[in-house]
Amino acid sequence: xxxNKQANQQNDTTTKNTRRRGEVLENALLQxxxxxxxxxxxxxxxxxxxxxxxxxNKNALYRRWPSKSELVIxxxxxxxxxxxxxxxxxxxxxxxxxxFLLQITDTIxxxxxxxxxxxxxxxxxxxxxxxxxxxxxxxxxxxxxxxMRDILQHAVERGEVDPEAIRAxxxxxxxxxIRYEFLIKQQMLTTETVTxxxxxxxxxxxxxxxx
Numbered sequence: 737x738x739x740n741k742q743a744n745q746q747n748d749t750t751t752k753n754t755r756r757r758g759e760v761l762e763n764a765l766l767q768x769x770x771x772x773x774x775x776x777x778x779x780x781x782x783x784x785x786x787x788x789x790x791x792x793n794k795n796a797l798y799r800r801w802p803s804k805s806e807l808v809i810x811x812x813x814x815x816x817x818x819x820x821x822x823x824x825x826x827x828x829x830x831x832x833x834x835x836f837l838l839q840i841t842d843t844i845x846x847x848x849x850x851x852x853x854x855x856x857x858x859x860x861x862x863x864x865x866x867x868x869x870x871x872x873x874x875x876x877x878x879x880x881x882x883x884m885r886d887i888l889q890h891a892v893e894r895g896e897v898d899p900e901a902i903r904a905x906x907x908x909x910x911x912x913x914i915r916y917e918f919l920i921k922q923q924m925l926t927t928e929t930v931t932x933x934x935x936x937x938x939x940x941x942x943x944x945x946x947x
Contacts, residue, residue: 765790765797769811778854805858812847819843821879823886829896832887834934837910841925849924881907901942910938
């Protein structure tokens with residue numbers, strides 16, 4: 737009897753000593769969330785399922801992420817490959833802008849339509865760029881606008897763009913149109929749509945006209 741009691745106490749002590757905490761537990765939860773998302777999809781994913789996969793209880797999840805959408809965003813931030821957040825230098829403005837925008841929209845495409853619009857529905861009127869940006873600085877407005885200014889400045893130096901065209905509203909215009917596609921039209925952006933934004937809306941506003 738005493739031997740059994742001592743064995744139980746020893747097991748309890750071992751469990752306490754090996755219990756995951758802090759960063760170790762958080763990484764396990766995020767890995768479980770990422771695996772669950774990829775296996776069952778956003779709509780079928782649940783906090784119960786993630787907790788079971790991580791072999792812990794729901795309280796460990798809710799203490800860190802109050803909702804499924806916030807947990808998924810955290811998992812995306814951790815595991816989704818980051819776009820190259822620097823100004824492309826292809827030698828012409830059109831290709832620079834198109835390359836940059838497609839890097840961003842391709843990253844969002846990797847998340848998948850179900851997840852993107854599930855997050856949007858759960859977040860109400862927040863934008864996917866606003867929600868996923870924390871994106872560990874990958875899609876924050878300040879970073880995006882700074883890179884777009886660099887792209888335009890390179891074009892000024894090549895004689896493609898009038899310096900007067902580099903205004904705040906014009907710099908942010910492509911990203912505003914991307915938000916419009918997500919929020920209002922609730923559509924994923926195709927290469928064709930991004931190309932139309934660049935060719936028919938953005939470039940005519942900034943390119944110097946040739947006589």
